[in-house]
Each structure stands twice: as structure tokens, then as C-alpha cells.
Amino acid sequence: MSNPPSFAGKVALVTGAGCGIGRAVALAFAAEGAKVVVSDREQAHGDDTVHLIRQAGGNALFLAADVTDAQQVEALVAKTLQHFGALHCAVNNAGVEGVAQVPVADYPQATWDAVIAVNLSGVFLCMKHQLPPIVATQGAIVNMASVAGLSGGRVGAAYHASKHGVVGLTRAAAMEYADKGVRINAVAPGVIETAMAERLNFLGPAARKRVVGLHPLGRLGTPQDVAAAVLWLCSDGAAFITGHTLPVDGGFLI
Numbered sequence: 636m637s638n639p640p641s642f643a644g645k646v647a648l649v650t651g652a653g654c655g656i657g658r659a660v661a662l663a664f665a666a667e668g669a670k671v672v673v674s675d676r677e678q679a680h681g682d683d684t685v686h687l688i689r690q691a692g693g694n695a696l697f698l699a700a701d702v703t704d705a706q707q708v709e710a711l712v713a714k715t716l717q718h719f720g721a722l723h724c725a726v727n728n729a730g731v732e733g734v735a736q737v738p739v740a741d742y743p744q745a746t747w748d749a750v751i752a753v754n755l756s757g758v759f760l761c762m763k764h765q766l767p768p769i770v771a772t773q774g775a776i777v778n779m780a781s782v783a784g785l786s787g788g789r790v791g792a793a794y795h796a797s798k799h800g801v802v803g804l805t806r807a808a809a810m811e812y813a814d815k816g817v818r819i820n821a822v823a824p825g826v827i828e829t830a831m832a833e834r835l836n837f838l839g840p841a842a843r844k845r846v847v848g849l850h851p852l853g854r855l856g857t858p859q860d861v862a863a864a865v866l867w868l869c870s871d872g873a874a875f876i877t878g879h880t881l882p883v884d885g886g887f888l889i
Contacts, residue, residue, distance in 0.1 A: 643668030645774075646719040647869070648712070650702055650761060651729030653680025655829035656779070658687075659858030660726050660865050665693030667866065669724070672715045673697045676729075702729045702757030712764040723774040724869045725765040727758045730779055733793045735835050747793045754797035755804070762808055766817070773816035775869040778805050780821040782884050790835065798823075802880050809878030818877040820868045825849075825884030827856040851886030 647664040651657035653675030675681040681697040688695035700711040733750040784798030809819040
């Protein structure tokens, strides 16, 4: 079995890193030696992630940013370069769920706009500003899609549409930047034990039994499951992979 990927001397930027999958990704990068920029809209959550990294001997910096705001995203990347001098890996994880179990005809337009702004336009804005420094380091980007981006369902039209968009955006950008030595992939988690899953009422006893049954491996995923896949896609072990959306779903899609 190969050794875990090492990111010593590398700089990784993770959005939505204040909790859940984003926090797990940030912790995993730091554990492998990366200098990590933890970004989130919530200062307190981001500070907690940085504290956990530093407590474990890692190197991390918190930078607040709303990924729907182009100026804030531009400043996030600029401050990353100012502080650490380079950018090798970016994980565009920030996302919101909107409302579930609401049919399209009744879906609130304001909620639609908000979900698309964070989940899809936010990924676009992040890549727009991350790509120049990542081209310079011939680094890697991983975007956060979802099984909802590879299937239909009742999680909510905006969530499904936004995650399908992330898959398409990832493929387009991967084609555009492959000849520049940059790899761009996505991961598609199934139901993961996070605050978002709790808000969607997937974690109550009755719902949990039903939702677990959708995953042939017989359990829900953990943020660490997703983080391991993200780090692999950013590592040299995935050097011949780009434009791919990797399900991390316990068999959900099969």
C-alpha cells in the first residue's frame, strides 16, 4: 500500500472550512504538511478550525470571505499569496442546501438565486481568481459537487441544478487548463454526517434508517471519507486524472 499523500511545502486554500467536510479537508491537508488557508463566512467557525490545526502542530490562517462576492474572492486569493507566497491546491467547498421537498412550481425564486450564487457562481468566482496562481505552480483544484449533481431527487431543484452545474464547470475548466499542467476535478459525496444533513432531516432515527438503506455499504459517510478523496485528487497519485467527478457515496449511485 502506498504512503499517504504528502503536501509538505504546499499551500492549500479551502472554502467553507469552518465546519463539516471543509473542516475535515483543511485538517487533512494540515496533517500532511500543507500550509492551509481556512476560509468561511463565519469568523468563529473558521477560527475554531485554525485552532484545531495549530493545536495539532499545523500551519493555518483564517481569511473571511463570501464566495458570492467577487471582490472578497479576489481579496481572498491575493491575501493567500501575500501571506504564503503561492497557491498549489484549492478546494471549493462552500455550499448551501436551500429548501428540500419543495416542487419546482413552488420553489422560492429568492432561495433559487441564493443557492445558485453560492454553490455554482461561487465556484466559478473562486476558480477565476485561483487559476492564475495555480497555473504558476501547476497545481490542482477540487470542486465540491454531490450525488445530487449526478442524479435527480427531492433535495431541492436549486441544489440539484447547482451541483450539476459544478460538474459541467469542472469538466469545462479541466479541458481549458489541461495543457497548462493544472488538474481540475470534483467529488460527489453521498449523505455525509454533517450539519447540512441534519438540517435536511436525514439524521433522525427513522430518516437515518431510510437514508442508510440508500447506501449499499450500509452507513452514512463521514467528512473524513470525503477529505481522503479530495487529498488523493490533489496528490501526485492522481496525476493522470482531470475533469473527473469522483463519487464518495457508499454505492448510492449504483
